[in-house]
Amino acid sequence: xxxxxxxxxxxxxxxxxxxxxxxxxxxxxxxxxxxxxxxxxxxxxxxxxxxxxxxxxxxxxxxxxxxxxxxxxxxxxxxxxxxxxxxxxxxxxxxxxxxxxxxxxxxxxxxxxxxxxxxxxxxxxxxxxxxxxxxxxxxxxxxxxxxxxxxxxxxxxxxxxxxxxxxxxxxxxxxxxxxxxxxxxxxxxxxxxxxxxxxxxxxxxxxxxxxxxxxxxxxxxxxxxxxxxxxxxxxxxxxxxxxxxxxxxxxxxxxxxxxxxxxxxxxxxxxxxxxxxxxxxxxxxxxxxxxxxxxxxxxxxxxxxxxxxxx
Amino acid sequence: xxxxxxxxxxxxxxxxxxxxxxxxxxxxxxxxxxxxxxxxxxxxxxxxxxxxxxxxxxxxxxxxxxxxxxxxxxxxxxxxxxxxxxxxxxxxxxxxxxxxxxxxxxxxxxxxxxxxxxxxxxxxxxxxxxxxxxxxxxxxxxxxxxxxxxxxxxxxxxxxxxxxxxxxxxxxxxxxxxxxxxxxxxxxxxxxxxxxxxxxxxxxxxxxxxxxxxxxxxxxxxxxxxxxxxxxxxxxxxxxxxxxxxxxxxxxxxxxxxxxxxxxxxxxxxxxxxxxxxxxxxxxxxxxxxxxxxxxxxxxxxxxxxxxxxxxxxxxxxxxxxxxxxxxxxxxxxxxxxxxxxxxxxxxxxxxxxxxxxxxxxxxxxxxxxxxxxxxxxxxxxxxxxxxxxxxxxxxxxxxxxxxxxxxxxxxxxxxxxxxxxxxxxxxxxxxxxxxxxxxxxxxxxxxxxx
Numbered sequence: 001x002x003x004x005x006x007x008x009x010x011x012x013x014x015x016x017x018x019x020x021x022x023x024x025x026x027x028x029x030x031x032x033x034x035x036x037x038x039x040x041x042x043x044x045x046x047x048x049x050x051x052x053x054x055x056x057x058x059x060x061x062x063x064x065x066x067x068x069x070x071x072x073x074x075x076x077x078x079x080x081x082x083x084x085x086x087x088x089x090x091x092x093x094x095x096x097x098x099x100x101x102x103x104x105x106x107x108x109x110x111x112x113x114x115x116x117x118x119x120x121x122x123x124x125x126x127x128x129x130x131x132x133x134x135x136x137x138x139x140x141x142x143x144x145x146x147x148x149x150x151x152x153x154x155x156x157x158x159x160x161x162x163x164x165x166x167x168x169x170x171x172x173x174x175x176x177x178x179x180x181x182x183x184x185x186x187x188x189x190x191x192x193x194x195x196x197x198x199x200x201x202x203x204x205x206x207x208x209x210x211x212x213x214x215x216x217x218x219x220x221x222x223x224x225x226x227x228x229x230x231x232x233x234x235x236x237x238x239x240x241x242x243x244x245x246x247x248x249x250x251x252x253x254x255x256x257x258x259x260x261x262x263x264x265x266x267x268x269x270x271x272x273x274x275x276x277x278x279x280x281x282x283x284x285x286x287x288x289x290x291x292x293x294x295x296x297x298x299x300x301x302x303x304x305x306x307x308x309x310x311x
Numbered sequence: 312x313x314x315x316x317x318x319x320x321x322x323x324x325x326x327x328x329x330x331x332x333x334x335x336x337x338x339x340x341x342x343x344x345x346x347x348x349x350x351x352x353x354x355x356x357x358x359x360x361x362x363x364x365x366x367x368x369x370x371x372x373x374x375x376x377x378x379x380x381x382x383x384x385x386x387x388x389x390x391x392x393x394x395x396x397x398x399x400x401x402x403x404x405x406x407x408x409x410x411x412x413x414x415x416x417x418x419x420x421x422x423x424x425x426x427x428x429x430x431x432x433x434x435x436x437x438x439x440x441x442x443x444x445x446x447x448x449x450x451x452x453x454x455x456x457x458x459x460x461x462x463x464x465x466x467x468x469x470x471x472x473x474x475x476x477x478x479x480x481x482x483x484x485x486x487x488x489x490x491x492x493x494x495x496x497x498x499x500x501x502x503x504x505x506x507x508x509x510x511x512x513x514x515x516x517x518x519x520x521x522x523x524x525x526x527x528x529x530x531x532x533x534x535x536x537x538x539x540x541x542x543x544x545x546x547x548x549x550x551x552x553x554x555x556x557x558x559x560x561x562x563x564x565x566x567x568x569x570x571x572x573x574x575x576x577x578x579x580x581x582x583x584x585x586x587x588x589x590x591x592x593x594x595x596x597x598x599x600x601x602x603x604x605x606x607x608x609x610x611x612x613x614x615x616x617x618x619x620x621x622x623x624x625x626x627x628x629x630x631x632x633x634x635x636x637x638x639x640x641x642x643x644x645x646x647x648x649x650x651x652x653x654x655x656x657x658x659x660x661x662x663x664x665x666x667x668x669x670x671x672x673x674x675x676x677x678x679x680x681x682x683x684x685x686x687x688x689x690x691x692x693x694x695x696x697x698x699x700x701x702x703x704x705x706x707x708x709x710x711x712x713x714x715x716x717x718x719x720x721x722x723x724x725x726x727x728x729x730x731x732x733x734x735x736x737x738x739x740x741x742x743x744x745x746x747x748x749x750x751x752x753x754x755x756x757x758x759x760x761x762x
Contacts, residue, residue, distance in 0.1 A: 087351035091358040091588070099585045103358065106589055110596045118603050125611040145413035145462065146480060150473055151611040156619035158630040191635045198639070199380075200697045202467045203388045205636055207398065210466045231410065235403050239466070242398040246391070269633040272626055274651035301402055309411045 117147075124149050140310035164188055164265045164287065165208050167244045170294065171255030181253045183263070186244070208243060212264065215240050225293045234303050241295055263291035357595045358588045364489040365718040366711045367598060371450075371487035372441055373707025374478045377471070378457060379437035381700045382430070389430050392460075392467050395421045399464045412554070413462035416455065419552035432456055440482075443492020448536050450487065451564055454479040471701030474708060477604060483564070484597035486590055491722060533572065540565055598711075605708040606669045609685075613665030622662055625655030631696060639697035647695065661688065678712060685709050 092100045123132050124143045132139055143149065164187035170180050190204040215222065218232035228234045244260045251257070265287035356362065385392055395401045401421050408418055417426060433456035440449040457479040461472055468476075488494040544565055547553040553561065574582040621627040631637050632648035648654060664684050671677040686706050693702035710718075 087348070088354045088358070089351070091355040095581060095585065099581055102585060103588055103592075106592055107354065107358070110592050114596045114600055117600060121604065121607060125607055145411045145465075146458065147477065148473065149607070149611070150470065151608045152615050154627065154631055155612060155615035155622070156617075157621045158619075158627050159634060160621070160630050162633075162635045164635075187635070194636065194639050194697060195641070196639060197697065198694070199384050199699045200639060201385060201388050202469070203385075203391050205697065206467050206469055207391075209636055210469075211398075214466055231406065235406060239399055239403060242400060242403075246398045269630055272629045272651060272654070273649065275626070303406050 121147060121149060125151065137310055144309055160269050162267045162269065163209075163212065164267075165212050165240075165262060166265055166289075167248070167260055167262045169244075169248055169252055169257055169261075170259040171253050172258050173255040178258060179253065179255060184247075185265070186247055189247075211236070211239050211243055216264075222292055223290050229304055231303050234301070237295070238301055241297060245297055257297050259294045259296050261292060261294045263289045265289050358591055361486045361489050361591055362595050363598055363711070363715070364486070365491070365715050365722070366713065367485050367487040367594070368443070368489065368491040369710045369713070369718060370478065370601065370707050371443065371446070371482060371485075372491065373710055374475055374482065374704065375437045375441035375453065377700055377703040377707060378453070378475050378479075379434065379441060380703070381471075382434050382437060384700075390426075393417065393430065393463050394426050395423055397464060399466055404463050407465070408462065412556075413458070413465070414455075414554075414557050415459040415462040416547070416552065417459050417463040419547070419550070429456060429459055433460055443488040443494050445533070445536060446488025446492055446494050447568065448540065450483045450485075451540075451561070454483050455561075469698070469701060471698065471704045474608070474701075474704040478601065478704075478708075481597050481601050481604070484593050485601070486594040530572070537565070537568055537572070540568075602672075602711055605711060606672065608705075608708065609665045609668045613662055613668070616662045617666065622658055625658050626651075627658045628654045628661070637696040637698070640695065644695060660684070664688070672712065675714070679714060682709050682712055 092103050095103065120139060120142045123129075123135075123139055124147070126132065164185050166183045166185050166187075168181050168183045170178050172178050187208055190208055193204045194200040214232070215236040218230060218236045219226075219228050222228070222237070228237050240262060241260060244262060245257060248257060248260070266289075267287045268285050270285075361367070382389075391397055401418065404415075405418050407413075408415065417429060419425070432452065436449055436452035436456050439445060440453045443449075457475055461468055461476050544553070544558075544562055548558055548562075571586055574586050616622045616627070619627065621630065629648045632644040632654075638644040664681055668678075668681050668685070671681050686709055689702040689705045689709070692705075693699040
């Protein structure tokens with residue numbers, strides 16, 4: 001389930017199942033606190049500010065009178081002149097009542113928007129909890145697709161196996177008859193291209209890896225010849241097919257591509273050599289293969305039912 | 312603090328058996344006043360100034376550069392990643408996007424030419440955001456192209472793409488071109504010219520928060536850009552490409568640009584000032600969102616790692632160093648992985664730093680120490696795990712917390728270096744960074760939100 005590598009941006013959201021709820025809540029409170037400092041108070045101050053009909057210019061900035069360059073920014077020294085802003089009143093002084101109302105409203109709206117956005121983002125990264133279960137639909141609709149969060153970088157545990165995607169093809173030969181080609185380690189080819197590249201391409205580093213993650217997540221029963229029934233199942237299988245076709249080409253091994261077959265070869269990363277007693281480097285196990293059924297190429301794409309996320 | 316009105320206990324009055332500590336100052340006295348003052352000042356600063364202008368500029372430059380380098384690096388692979396005939400084909404993307412309403416202009420048509428145009432536009436917008444040319448327009452184009460390409464092929468992305476995706480949206484709302492941008496140069500130049508030309512008008516009312524309105528010559532480029540954007544919006548609206556949600560957002564941004572220009576040109580007084588207040592307000596809100604977002608990234612990464620048994624036993628780092636996809640330099644990776652103690656120290660250090668970071672943000676020294684560690688770690692990740700774009704995006708995210716005086720010093724050094732290479736005098740007027748002419752007083756002070 002946990003895909004290898006860095007945070008994923010997978011369409012099916014994975015919900016963390018942690019027991020760290022308490023501690024993470026503290027983080028949120030911290031953030032919410034900062035939030036309130038800068039923006040949140042707008043909601044409080046705002047109503048008093050506009051004072052539409054009232055007399056001119058008596059800005060509610062009495063506190064500003066008590067202004068001294070008290071080192072409120074503990075330790076934040078270094079630059080020469082310290083800018084001490086006046087109170088809210090001075091920021092809006094001289095503005096017409098209408099403008100001051102607009103500013104006050106703006107403060108309120110921005111404060112609420114910031115608070116709401118941050119709350120949603122926090123809930124999204126938090127483990128499933130009372131609030132996220134209750135408001136799961138709202139949360140999902142707000143976060144997806146543009147504010148997705150996937151920061152489980154090698155967490156809770158890094159992937160401990162190498163998964164290679166292999167493929168072979170059945171090609172129809174010019175003279176008639178078909179031929180089955182040998183298995184090709186497509187991931188191995190990608191890795192060869194990643195080697196000694198300071199900036200590996202997404203094509204080699206992410207494409208097959210993430211496509212396979214998407215496929216296995218969406219088609220848990222794929223190897224038992226079941227036809228995918230969900231939209232993600234269909235799309236991900238088509239995606240794998242197209243990647244293989246793209247890598248092989250329509251004309252492959254002296255024939256025309258008719259069917260393809262893929263398999264995954266999983267190798268466990270050997271345990272660290274310092275964990276076994278005699279300090280011998282352990283050798284990688286032989287890959288264990290899961291083989292998919294043959295898939296005919298160039299089939300019409302039929303998507304079962306149009307699903308909407310978050311419904 | 313000053314609530315102590317009763318004097319010391321008089322010796323003869325200790326008749327009461329248990330002396331109630333009535334003379335202890337009420338710690339809450341004055342609290343409300345202090346709170347109100349603090350809030351009022353914070354709010355005033357939020358309305359009147361662009362908080363952290365240098366940090367905003369750094370992240371603008373950083374994210375734009377990350378995306379630009381990525382686009383250039385993938386230029387040979389652009390068709391396989393995002394083109395109409397990519398393995399993740401136009402049809403597949405179309406089906407997925409009908410379901411999740413992700414924004415992308417690339418599903419509007421299957422045309423290959425359209426895709427090539429968008430890709431080139433993405434490069435250009437990243438470059439112009441990087442140098443801060445027409446920052447407001449560039450930032451919108453940057454967001455549109457980032458979302459278009461990434462949402463077109465979600466399964467090609469990784470964590471770095473995710474960071475760029477979010478920040479591209481947030482950057483639209485920040486005034487990230489106040490310093491270290493071609494825009495700020497132009498403003499400084501215009502302001503200087505205006506000041507030199509005549510001193511009868513008083514530009515002091517708002518010295519160049521944006522293009523000095525009254526004195527500004529006709530801004531042909533701006534008007535042309537705005538007109539092109541309008542035409543593009545009309546076209547995409549009539550053809551039905553733009554949904555109502557994104558249509559509202561983009562048309563809204565377009566209208567705000569017009570409002571800004573009109574206010575600057577015809578009503579430089581109060582309307583202009585109110586718009587400036589709104590600009591600051593939105594910038595500061597968005598900056599807060601960016602900071603909390605970065606904190607949440609680290610918090611999530613850290614808190615989830617704590618639960619992992621491999622992170623607990625100190626061997627976690629060993630495994631990525633043996634994952635084929637993340638070992639461009641196998642000899643180096645395996646060498647590092649073979650040292651158990653080092654693996655443990657780095658594994659523990661990573662978790663400690665990530666978990667601690669959210670809480671150290673409020674302590675300047677601790678925060679800066681952790682920032683150094685995190686930047687070093689991300690540089691290492693870039694090389695060892697072969698994730699340069701992810702790392703650059705994360706280093707940029709770290710930079711939003713760097714102290715202002717450091718950034719200004721760094722900017723000054725770079726400016727002088729460039730000047731030396733070009734053989735020009737760094738004091739010459741046309742050079743960047745030396746002339747953060749707009750709003751000198753607020754920016755001279757350290758305006759870090761979090762120290």
